[in-house]
Amino acid sequence: MKQKVKPIQVIRVIIQLIAFLTVPALFVTVFSAIGGVVTALVGGSFSISAYLGSIMFVLGIFTATLIWGRFFCGFICSFGAMQDLLHVAGALIPWKVKVPETADKWLKKLKYAVLLFIAAGVWGFSVTGDTVWSPWAVFGIYTSVSAWSSLQYFATLGGGLLILIMIGSLFVERFFCKYLCPLGALFSLTARFRFYPLKRQSAKCGSCKLCATKCPMSVPNSESDKVTSGECINCMKCTEICPKQNITADTIPAISGTLAITAIAGLSYAGIITGMPDIPETEEPSAEITADTESSELFPDGTYTGTGRGFRGDINVTVNVDNGVITDIIVNSYQDDKEFFSRAQSGIIDAVLQTQSTDVDTVSGATFSSSGLIEAIKNAFGEEISAATTAQTAEHSTKTTTEAATNTPFEETEPETFTQQKTVSGKYTDGVYTGCGNGLRGQTNVTVTVENGEITDITVTSYQDDQQFFVRAESNIIAAILAAQSVDVDTVSGATFSSNSIKEAVANALGIEFTNPNSTMQQGHGDRHRH
Numbered sequence: 001m002k003q004k005v006k007p008i009q010v011i012r013v014i015i016q017l018i019a020f021l022t023v024p025a026l027f028v029t030v031f032s033a034i035g036g037v038v039t040a041l042v043g044g045s046f047s048i049s050a051y052l053g054s055i056m057f058v059l060g061i062f063t064a065t066l067i068w069g070r071f072f073c074g075f076i077c078s079f080g081a082m083q084d085l086l087h088v089a090g091a092l093i094p095w096k097v098k099v100p101e102t103a104d105k106w107l108k109k110l111k112y113a114v115l116l117f118i119a120a121g122v123w124g125f126s127v128t129g130d131t132v133w134s135p136w137a138v139f140g141i142y143t144s145v146s147a148w149s150s151l152q153y154f155a156t157l158g159g160g161l162l163i164l165i166m167i168g169s170l171f172v173e174r175f176f177c178k179y180l181c182p183l184g185a186l187f188s189l190t191a192r193f194r195f196y197p198l199k200r201q202s203a204k205c206g207s208c209k210l211c212a213t214k215c216p217m218s219v220p221n222s223e224s225d226k227v228t229s230g231e232c233i234n235c236m237k238c239t240e241i242c243p244k245q246n247i248t249a250d251t252i253p254a255i256s257g258t259l260a261i262t263a264i265a266g267l268s269y270a271g272i273i274t275g276m277p278d279i280p281e282t283e284e285p286s287a288e289i290t291a292d293t294e295s296s297e298l299f300p301d302g303t304y305t306g307t308g309r310g311f312r313g314d315i316n317v318t319v320n321v322d323n324g325v326i327t328d329i330i331v332n333s334y335q336d337d338k339e340f341f342s343r344a345q346s347g348i349i350d351a352v353l354q355t356q357s358t359d360v361d362t363v364s365g366a367t368f369s370s371s372g373l374i375e376a377i378k379n380a381f382g383e384e385i386s387a388a389t390t391a392q393t394a395e396h397s398t399k400t401t402t403e404a405a406t407n408t409p410f411e412e413t414e415p416e417t418f419t420q421q422k423t424v425s426g427k428y429t430d431g432v433y434t435g436c437g438n439g440l441r442g443q444t445n446v447t448v449t450v451e452n453g454e455i456t457d458i459t460v461t462s463y464q465d466d467q468q469f470f471v472r473a474e475s476n477i478i479a480a481i482l483a484a485q486s487v488d489v490d491t492v493s494g495a496t497f498s499s500n501s502i503k504e505a506v507a508n509a510l511g512i513e514f515t516n517p518n519s520t521m522q523q524g525h526g527d528r529h530r531h
């Protein structure tokens, strides 16, 4: 008998398709965010301000799972959607594979072992090999159409595993989700306590057991009045297949709730939704501040507002002037990373209040936020921005890329031609420099400080690689470059792309020759800043 397709499955496929096209690597992001926090905790580099976005993101998605169950797996995860597609294709294959019940039960425990291995080995002790080992990473790479111009990643360990998973999914529905997914293991542990499980009226059932035999996760859901198994991915197939409509769920509120929480958590993680209450209070102006006559003439009394462009967006300020003295500068909003902005905020505001001038130095390691803040203050007074910024840049001998000069990050523009900064003695010319390099997922930006001919500080101002890998590369590579006073240092095993991106960015800042293998391997990804 031909089965009618139920509306909920149509909705599911539409949501899966939209998620695949818009956020194909969301599941990797969730897992990387967890990994980043664990790595930082183990490595002792954890700070709430640096990881708040990751924590909120993970908490959001796991809260939705705790309330409604694994709708993320059933409706949003692209890796799950890929397996669903492969299973449909697998129906055309004449050979069928049936995993015996006992084997299925034991194989399901494998994912907890995978989770344990990654948690202890990869996050805890960084014992990965120097290769792309994760099938998710390879899947993430090939969700970009342009990446298909080169199939080299299928030749990595991760690529091989991905191929095996795809083959397995042809024969066993949700093969990876059931047996191997470490994120699925975490979801499973959470979902078994969910507030709204599927409901079943077992008294009306008889012995059909259709709901159990057709369940992609082999949940034995014909045995109780509630489906509380953490394995359930809320695909809703059982609710549609039951001939007596004995299994029910409040599907629409649950899907809407999960989508809303995931979207809010994701946008917040991406920095698109910015929480403003964290802005520290501006210090009261010091009583020692005195206005000189010239400054007083420059700043007529009043309250002014101004806007400047930071690294991630606009910075808005309110400036008060009393008796010709700038008495208060309040940041009304900003979109830069708090870690960098806070550093710029205290330095710049203090400097402006103390000197009663807007011609102040940028804060090392927070150049974009500093420039944006200075621009906003100048804007409040109606001063010309570009000339001042250019003058300041020249004064510091700061070599900036076109990106920095225009304050429009990630724009596809060619940087200016850099002059060689290295002196004959092998030392560098004093100054603060910015540079960029290519990582696995995009551009890494750094600020490099040179004092007395030595590289004294390297600060990463932004990166797009997965935090889990980047943090591991960051501390080691920066320490190695500072020790060697050269970018000719070893990459960090298991974080090769991020390591090379930092080395390239530092070399770029200092005007040193450096060939980044990432730039060659990543050709075809298309949207990177080219040097």
Ligand code: SF4
Residues within 6 Å of the ligand: 027, 072, 073, 074, 077, 078, 079, 080, 081, 176, 177, 178, 181, 182, 183, 184, 185, 187
């Ligand atoms: S179990 Fe893992 S791969 Fe499967 S849908 Fe959930 S997160 Fe995605």
Ligand code: SF4
Residues within 6 Å of the ligand: 211, 214, 215, 216, 217, 218, 219, 221, 227, 231, 232, 233, 234, 235, 236, 237, 238, 239
């Ligand atoms: S068929 Fe039912 S029990 Fe099985 S995963 Fe889907 S919703 Fe859960």
Ligand code: SF4
Residues within 6 Å of the ligand: 200, 201, 202, 204, 205, 206, 207, 208, 209, 210, 211, 212, 221, 222, 241, 242, 243, 244, 245, 246, 247
């Ligand atoms: S398919 Fe429906 S009637 Fe059959 S066992 Fe499951 S809940 Fe009961």
